[in-house]
Amino acid sequence: MTSNYTNETVPTQFVEANGIRYGYRRFGKLGTIPLLFLGYFNSNMDGWDPDVTNSLAADHEVILFDNAGVGPSGGKTPDTVTEMTKHCVAFCRALGLKQIHVVGFSLGGMIAQQLALEHPQLVGRLTLLGTGPRGGEGMTFTELTAEEQADPVAFLLAAFFSPSEASQAAGREYISRLESRKNDRDLPVSRDSAVAQLAAIREWGTIPATGRYATLKSITLPTLIIHGNKDIVVIPINAFILAEHLPNAQLIMYPDSSHGAFYQHRKAFLEHVKIFLSDGNSVAPDQDSIKSSVA
Amino acid sequence: MSNVNLNETAPTKFQDIGGVSLAYRHFGKEGAPPVVCFQHFTGTMNNFDPIHTNRLAQDRPVILVDYRGVGRSGGEMPDSMRATAADIIAFARALGLKEIDLFGFSIGGMVAQQVALDAPNLVRRILLTGTGPSAGEGMQVFSPKVLEIVNRPNSTQPERSLDLFFSKSPTSYAAGKAWLTRIAARKLDREPEAKPQVGEAQIVALAKWGAIPATDRYGDLKKIKQRTLVVNGKDDIMVPTINSYILQQQLPDARLILYPDSGHGSHFQFSEEFAEEAARFFAAA
Numbered sequence: 001m002t003s004n005y006t007n008e009t010v011p012t013q014f015v016e017a018n019g020i021r022y023g024y025r026r027f028g029k030l031g032t033i034p035l036l037f038l039g040y041f042n043s044n045m046d047g048w049d050p051d052v053t054n055s056l057a058a059d060h061e062v063i064l065f066d067n068a069g070v071g072p073s074g075g076k077t078p079d080t081v082t083e084m085t086k087h088c089v090a091f092c093r094a095l096g097l098k099q100i101h102v103v104g105f106s107l108g109g110m111i112a113q114q115l116a117l118e119h120p121q122l123v124g125r126l127t128l129l130g131t132g133p134r135g136g137e138g139m140t141f142t143e144l145t146a147e148e149q150a151d152p153v154a155f156l157l158a159a160f161f162s163p164s165e166a167s168q169a170a171g172r173e174y175i176s177r178l179e180s181r182k183n184d185r186d187l188p189v190s191r192d193s194a195v196a197q198l199a200a201i202r203e204w205g206t207i208p209a210t211g212r213y214a215t216l217k218s219i220t221l222p223t224l225i226i227h228g229n230k231d232i233v234v235i236p237i238n239a240f241i242l243a244e245h246l247p248n249a250q251l252i253m254y255p256d257s258s259h260g261a262f263y264q265h266r267k268a269f270l271e272h273v274k275i276f277l278s279d280g281n282s283v284a285p286d287q288d289s290i291k292s293s294v295a
Numbered sequence: 296m297s298n299v300n301l302n303e304t305a306p307t308k309f310q311d312i313g314g315v316s317l318a319y320r321h322f323g324k325e326g327a328p329p330v331v332c333f334q335h336f337t338g339t340m341n342n343f344d345p346i347h348t349n350r351l352a353q354d355r356p357v358i359l360v361d362y363r364g365v366g367r368s369g370g371e372m373p374d375s376m377r378a379t380a381a382d383i384i385a386f387a388r389a390l391g392l393k394e395i396d397l398f399g400f401s402i403g404g405m406v407a408q409q410v411a412l413d414a415p416n417l418v419r420r421i422l423l424t425g426t427g428p429s430a431g432e433g434m435q436v437f438s439p440k441v442l443e444i445v446n447r448p449n450s451t452q453p454e455r456s457l458d459l460f461f462s463k464s465p466t467s468y469a470a471g472k473a474w475l476t477r478i479a480a481r482k483l484d485r486e487p488e489a490k491p492q493v494g495e496a497q498i499v500a501l502a503k504w505g506a507i508p509a510t511d512r513y514g515d516l517k518k519i520k521q522r523t524l525v526v527n528g529k530d531d532i533m534v535p536t537i538n539s540y541i542l543q544q545q546l547p548d549a550r551l552i553l554y555p556d557s558g559h560g561s562h563f564q565f566s567e568e569f570a571e572e573a574a575r576f577f578a579a580a
Binding site: 237240247249250251253254255256268 | 537548550553554568
């Protein structure tokens, strides 16, 4: 059974935890493990491509979520990924969710990794879009500013799509799809919130003195990594590093594409993510079952 | 069609390419560009995974071919990818083929790249598994780990293949054994195993292919405009996995898939998922 709502029509709801009201939207196939979508820097719930969320909603419940201080959500946007992750957990507990699959894009993919690391029992499968590991390559985003979206269309076309005609055309279609939700649009991300998010991704991107990728081996959940081969925001070597260090990850890299590769190649992306979520054979069993089969 | 095991029943044929005949098998649904498939170091047509070939054959003709000097193909194995590619181009032309897709594993992927460079109008799409570009990382010689496996006394070819193509996990090893069973299923009309000259010549060819030029290291890749799919396991000890990433970054129109917990033979380990991926890749508009 599927809720009658779509990405375009689902009302924004609120749930409270520890005195903070979180804004969210929930639709899709009831009785499934929900997909929790965590968005990119300076984005709100309206930033998700309705084609992607509606398509995945045919098989899964979909939950879009504004972290603390973003859009209509209360509280203050934290300036670390770790603190943002705590809000995610509080939000999930307030909704009574026992298990979720996480789809994290860029900053959302960083939170997704932290969530999987700290709360592996809460997360089933991870889908990491255009993101990188803690302390990855070129991830301190020195050129990014909180005013980045003064001209959002120009920003998205330049950062999410490659300069090729095909990619730019896909970008314009994506941007027009973002307009298809007419009512109950989300509130814009405030400057204070963007400043805090920027601090958080810079802290995440700082290269530690020792054990650079050491935490990745503890994220044993089945993971799908999707990246554009010319991502100018999170450079593509980061996706390769994730695939090499995560114990159970499949990497798919699309051609002629940047940060929004999964929107540009969304037909292939939707096929790939559906195979992954329906348990095709692209993931190895978890480490515990490997150990037990050895014994 | 889908229930017929063409990989097992297709007869071996021979095509003269001018002074020498190449052994090949041709099966599958006519009406689409055929996919011509090339083997790994010392491999013969026996080693193609029936899950791949039978799946592809549902949609298009599949042509398996042994290089000059391999199996029942005549002559001696050439000691360069270029000479090997020239044989394949002559073979395709002798069969009257105007447009082909290429599927190459390991050395086969290098031959496929060279065919695309030397006969660009002949090639439509390219599927590369467990391979790397000319001048890639660590490709001139086998690593000590690989040499230890290759030179292990009293080991059989299947035992060596397991250690070379699969990861150490029980899942990967079990998948390797299943692959060995699949490629042994064809009982009649099998190719003889490669003679020693084949491995010797291929080692020379690999050294030439892997040599790093002073300038324009990956310049040839920019010339391969065909749509390409690059696949590998995350821990390939034969052709280090970073080479798959380099291929994808340098080729003008390539997509990359790296499978978890797997090595050189990831496409055998994730055989059905890979076969579907390959079928979609060749079929896509």
